[in-house]
Amino acid sequence: NAGVTQTPKFQVLKTGQSMTLQCAQDMNHNSMYWYRQDPGMGLRLIYYSASEGTTDKGEVPNGYNVSRLNKREFSLRLESAAPSQTSVYFCASDLQGNSNQPQHFGDGTRLSIL
Amino acid sequence: AQSVTQLGSHVSVSEGALVLLRCNYSSSVPPYLFWYVQYPNQGLQLLLKYTTGATLVKGINGFEAEFKKSETSFHLTKPSAHMSDAAEYFCAVSENNYGQNFVFGPGTRLSVLP
Numbered sequence: 001n002a003g004v005t006q007t008p009k010f011q012v013l014k015t016g017q018s019m020t021l022q023c024a025q026d027m028n029h030n031s032m033y034w035y036r037q038d039p040g041m042g043l044r045l046i047y048y049s050a051s052e053g054t055t056d057k058g059e060v061p062n063g064y065n066v067s068r069l070n071k072r073e074f075s076l077r078l079e080s081a082a083p084s085q086t087s088v089y090f091c092a093s094d095l096q097g098n099s100n101q102p103q104h105f106g107d108g109t110r111l112s113i114l
Numbered sequence: 115a116q117s118v119t120q121l122g123s124h125v126s127v128s129e130g131a132l133v134l135l136r137c138n139y140s141s142s143v144p145p146y147l148f149w150y151v152q153y154p155n156q157g158l159q160l161l162l163k164y165t166t167g168a169t170l171v172k173g174i175n176g177f178e179a180e181f182k183k184s185e186t187s188f189h190l191t192k193p194s195a196h197m198s199d200a201a202e203y204f205c206a207v208s209e210n211n212y213g214q215n216f217v218f219g220p221g222t223r224l225s226v227l228p
Contacts, residue, residue: 004157033216040123042204042218043158090157102148103216105157 002026006091006106013081013113021076021109023091031094032074033058033103034066036087043090049074081113116141116207118219126225133192135222137179137205140186147188148206149179152221158204164188175199200226 007022025032030051035043045058049068063085065077074093078085088110092103121136139145146165150158162173169181175198179190188205205219 040220042118042220044218045216092158102160102163103158105159107155107157 004091004093004104004106006089006109008109009107010110011112013078013111015081015083015113017081018077018079019081020078021089021091021111022073023075023106024073025091025093025104026072027093027095027104028071029093029095029104030071032068033092033094034064034074034076035090035092036060036085037090037108038087046076046089083113085111086113087111116145116209116215116217118205118207118217120203120205120219120222122222123220124223124225126227127195128227129197130194133177133190133195133199133224135190135203135205135224137188137190137219138186139188139205139207141207141209143209144183146208147179147181148208149173149177149188149190150204150206150218151175152202152204154201161190161203195224195226197226197228200224 004025033048034046037043044060047066049055052071055066067075088108090108091106094103095101117140119138148163149161151161152158162171164171164181172178177192202221202223204221208216
């Protein structure tokens with residue numbers, strides 16, 4: 001059981017380049033999330049998808065877009081990368097978007113913008 | 115809106131000593147509380163959670179936490195630290211709503227000294 005799979009694991013971009021981070025879960029979860037992790041700031045929610053076909057902004061959505069491709073997959077796109085987007089990005093999912101159920105995390109994508 | 119504070123960004127203990135990681139929260143409604151652990155270059159893993167019922171919650175790897183409503187606290191403890199406990203620990207709070215209301219604390223890095 002793979003859980004939450006993120007690709008790629010590492011990426012270096014130049015300012016202005018675009019890229020898409022991929023996330024897939026095989027737990028039949030309804031809700032999926034994208035976070036960024038920066039030192040001393042914990043995890044901050046970028047976007048989430050409560051269910052297939054819906055997406056909503058989180059705390060720090062500027063500079064990002066998302067697509068909920070199907071129930072399994074939720075991608076995060078940087079249209080024009082900026083150095084401030086250098087971070088570790090985590091995808092997570094949970095069963096029903098119900099807050100008493102834990103979120104399951106992928107291993108992260110380490111992104112550097114030069 | 116809820117928030118989480120974790121006292122001490124870095125805690126060091128000797129192997130075999132008590133581990134105490136502090137978490138305080140603010141929430142306008144009875145919260146759901148979680149502790150996650152993150153090992154280097156990995157995603158977050160759930161250690162334990164409090165939703166309702168018994169306020170002393172036992173988790174994996176010998177960790178436990180006690181919900182104290184009067185103190186708005188959910189401190190994490192382990193009687194005897196092991197070298198393998200060295201990691202970063204995140205406290206998280208969620209209100210009686212959907213997963214997009216998950217709020218993480220800034221994290222505490224635990225070092226275990228031989």
